[in-house]
Structures are given as C-alpha cells and as structure tokens.
Amino acid sequence: DGGITQSPKYLFRKEGQNVTLSCEQNLNHDAMYWYRQDPGQGLRLIYYSQIVNDFQKGDIAEGYSVSREKKESFPLTVTSAQKNPTAFYLCASSTSRTGERDNEQFFGPGTRLTVL
Amino acid sequence: AQTVTQSQPEMSVQEAETVTLSCTYDTSESDYYLFWYKQPPSRQMILVIRQEAYKQQNATENRFSVNFQKAAKSFSLKISDSQLGDAAMYFCAYRRGGGGADGLTFGKGTHLIIQP
Numbered sequence: 001d002g003g004i005t006q007s008p009k010y011l012f013r014k015e016g017q018n019v020t021l022s023c024e025q026n027l028n029h030d031a032m033y034w035y036r037q038d039p040g041q042g043l044r045l046i047y048y049s050q051i052v053n054d055f056q057k058g059d060i061a062e063g064y065s066v067s068r069e070k071k072e073s074f075p076l077t078v079t080s081a082q083k084n085p086t087a088f089y090l091c092a093s094s095t096s097r098t099g100e101r102d103n104e105q106f107f108g109p110g111t112r113l114t115v116l
Numbered sequence: 117a118q119t120v121t122q123s124q125p126e127m128s129v130q131e132a133e134t135v136t137l138s139c140t141y142d143t144s145e146s147d148y149y150l151f152w153y154k155q156p157p158s159r160q161m162i163l164v165i166r167q168e169a170y171k172q173q174n175a176t177e178n179r180f181s182v183n184f185q186k187a188a189k190s191f192s193l194k195i196s197d198s199q200l201g202d203a204a205m206y207f208c209a210y211r212r213g214g215g216g217a218d219g220l221t222f223g224k225g226t227h228l229i230i231q232p
Contacts, residue, residue, distance in 0.1 A: 033219050040125075042122075043222040088159065105220060109159070
C-alpha cells in the first residue's frame, strides 16, 4: 500500500538534546513537507522540499533542520535551539505538477514529541 | 503573507442536521487553492474538499459542499445530514496556485461536536 510513514509515534527526549523525526513516503511524490501542530494553533509549516537536494524554510524554521538526500525520505531534526519543541509533528507529501487534482497533500500519522 | 481565519473555535449540531463552518482568508494572489481538512481524534489529516479559485462553481463531495465567495474571500463548509463520524477538528487551508508545491497555510481550526 502506498502511503507516508512517520516513526516513532511517540518520542521523548531530554531538554538540550537534538532529535530526528523520520518521514518516508512511497507515493513517488517529488514534494515533501513538515508541519508543527500545537493546541489551538492549527498547523504551521516548518520546512518543505520540492525536489531532492533542495529545501526551503517555512514560517517557523528556527531551531529545526532538514535534509533531502532521497526522494522517499525527508527527516526533520529538532535541535536544542528550538525553545518549545514539545508538539505534534506532521509530515506530508505531494506531486509538484500543475493540474486539477495534482498537488493534494497527503499526510502521515504524525509524531508526538515531548521534551522533558 | 497569506492568512486564514476560522472564527468558530467550536460548533455543536444535532445528528442529521446541517452545520456550516466559516473560513475567511487574505491574499493578494489571484490563483490559489482552498481546502477543508478533517482531523479526527486519531489525528490523521483527511482532505474533505478542495476548491480552485478560478472555478466559480462551488465544490461538492457527497454531504460536504462549500460556499466560495471570492470577492469576499470567504470559504465556508456545509455538512448536510451530520453523522457521528463527522465529529472532528476541521481546518481550512490555503495554497498559492501556479506550478511548484508550496506549503499550506492553515486556520486554527473548528472543533465540531455531533450530538446524538
């Protein structure tokens, strides 16, 4: 089955430690995205990548880093510089072609990160 | 920068009745897409309906329909014959049109309660 996987579902880290969240897709999508969700805040864009070896900052990129070495994978690192890292993190992917039903973003199940 | 506003933090409706969720947005673009996503307690994001700005006809998907008022920058979601499974958070989202694959800008969401 095609889809997006995020692992782990729950992640706990001590304050000051970097942590990497995994996102893998087998939908053959060019574009991938990371969003953060806080209570009452909706989803906010952290980083996105339209093609391998290229990525752009979103609205709240400070304290985060990403890489896009493979089309299928877009890992997100939450660094110690992120002041409030505890949140729910969602990964998504889409095609990047212009078209009527293209560009729909498909979401993974999310990772709940808690920093103690 | 684009903004999306959902003014109803919570809505409640009796099962089988109709409910309308409000969304307004602000953009200087003429080509864009609008979306409604559903997030049930599992936190999986599910696309409910989408609207292309250049289309005057309102989108419809079974019991879900939108009222797209481009001049007023309004994009409301109507759910007819509400069912218990419709209970969830609903997010309105915006994406710039054209080629490429920009991220989505989300509203803060409306919590929909269905009363049996």
